[in-house]
Amino acid sequence: GAVVSQHPSWVICKSGTSVKIECRSLDFQATTMFWYRQFPKQSLMLMATSNEGSKATYEQGVEKDKFLINHASLTLSTLTVTSAHPEDSSFYICSAQRTFFGPGTRLTVL
């Protein structure tokens, strides 16, 4: 089946730094990728929809200047959390075609 990889699987950073998370479709092309965030004991919440070659579409309440999404190729989408703060600590996971998920990235901001 289709495989989506995500890197890194976990990251710990200091407050104020930026963190980039990569999501790759390994054996298929994904024109659209979805980025989700999950806080403990809560549902996956859609943050943004990433379209190859165009601007991402952000959900209400998600700051586009803070969560930068780039989908420069059909196999790679990146999410950059800029000037991370402790409240950004969460589990971030990407999905291609709403069916194939990466394994997620656990971000901890100190």
Added chain:
Amino acid sequence: ILNVEQSPQSLHVQEGDSTNFTCSFPSSNFYALHWYRWETAKSPEALFVMTLNGDEKKKGRISATLNTKEGYSYLYIKGSQPEDSATYLCASINNNDMRFGAGTRLTVKP
């Protein structure tokens, strides 16, 4: 129901027991219902996609039913095995908006 809700939140069963859990979702403007199996540190794995009222799908010992009129889906596991231990997520697509439940965490004790 505006959100997708799953119950129970967690479940512990003995090996060999059969079990089931529920996903409730908005019935208006319904398009599809997805079930995923999510093991710790791995990617969520798609189990079923159901669209029609009365749909029943089966994959090995796991089966699911769908009632779009009343907005619920059941997932059944027959003869649970320790390897079935995982979080089972459902997600409903309504008006092209995909929303996830918080999952049911299943632990099967040998």
